[in-house]
Amino acid sequence: MSSANLTLHNLYMQRTATSERPCFVCNKFTTNVLRNEDGTDWFYTCVSHLNDKGFARPVVEAEPEPKISLPKKNINSPSNSTNKKEKSISSDKGEKEESDKNQAKGEITEKESKAKSKISLEKEKSKSGTNTLETLAKLQQPHKPKQYILQRDIFYLRESSLLKRQREQVKNVLKQLPSVPKTNFP
Numbered sequence: 001m002s003s004a005n006l007t008l009h010n011l012y013m014q015r016t017a018t019s020e021r022p023c024f025v026c027n028k029f030t031t032n033v034l035r036n037e038d039g040t041d042w043f044y045t046c047v048s049h050l051n052d053k054g055f056a057r058p059v060v061e062a063e064p065e066p067k068i069s070l071p072k073k074n075i076n077s078p079s080n081s082t083n084k085k086e087k088s089i090s091s092d093k094g095e096k097e098e099s100d101k102n103q104a105k106g107e108i109t110e111k112e113s114k115a116k117s118k119i120s121l122e123k124e125k126s127k128s129g130t131n132t133l134e135t136l137a138k139l140q141q142p143h144k145p146k147q148y149i150l151q152r153d154i155f156y157l158r159e160s161s162l163l164k165r166q167r168e169q170v171k172n173v174l175k176q177l178p179s180v181p182k183t184n185f186p
Contacts, residue, residue, distance in 0.1 A: 008036060008040065008041055008155070008158065008159050008162060009036060009037060009038075010149050010150055010155050011036060011037060011059070011147060011148075011149060012034040012035060012036050012041075012056070012147065012148045012149075012150060013034070013035055013036075013037070013145040013146070013147050013148075014032060014033070014034060014050065014145055014146045014147070014148065015032075015033045015034075015035050015145060016031050016032060016033070017031045017032075017033045017044070018031070019031070021044045022044065023044055023045050023046045023049065024043040024044060024045050025045065025046070025049050025055070026046060026049070028046055030044050030045065030046050030047070031044075032044065032045055032046065032047055032050065033045070034050075034056070034148060034150075040162065041158055041162055043158070050148065053151075054151055055150070055151055055154055056148040056149060056150045056151060056154065057148065057149055057151075058146060058147065058148055059147040059148065059149060
């Protein structure tokens with residue numbers, strides 16, 4: 001790999017590191033890292049700098065709307081079972097004796113109120129069920145890291161620091177090479 005052909009692209013992804021290091025700009029300790037796609041350049045930066053338009057701006061990509069398939073209704077759905085309960089409650093009412101009529105009315109009203117509350121809860125669950133399907137669909141999609149484009153001057157600083165590192169690497173390699181003989185041959 002030649003170091004002379006190495007160029008930076010101004011597209012950085014936000015990552016979270018396991019250890020804290022000082023920010024590139026303000027030297028506060030942070031775990032947020034900006035890393036370019038090929039991994040040749042990375043640096044720690046604060047969240048406040050990422051929100052600053054003078055430092056970097058986020059890349060906004062148009063997200064396609066997820067296709068959500070709604071579940072098919074079953075014959076044995078909970079709403080159908082509550083209807084059967086209501087029918088059995090009303091049929092129980094006709095079978096009771098007149099002496100137990102007052103007592104039965106009290107029980108039936110309690111049972112009807114419980115059945116109505118169950119129906120309302122099931123309606124709320126079905127409404128929230130579509131919301132939970134949407135949230136599940138969003139959670140199942142792979143999370144893309146947030147991408148940023150650095151401001152022109154900040155990117156220039158990153159390029160210059162990369163060039164400085166490359167020059168140091170070249171000097172280290174040159175030191176390891178054998179030197180030219182300084183004595184004259186007879």
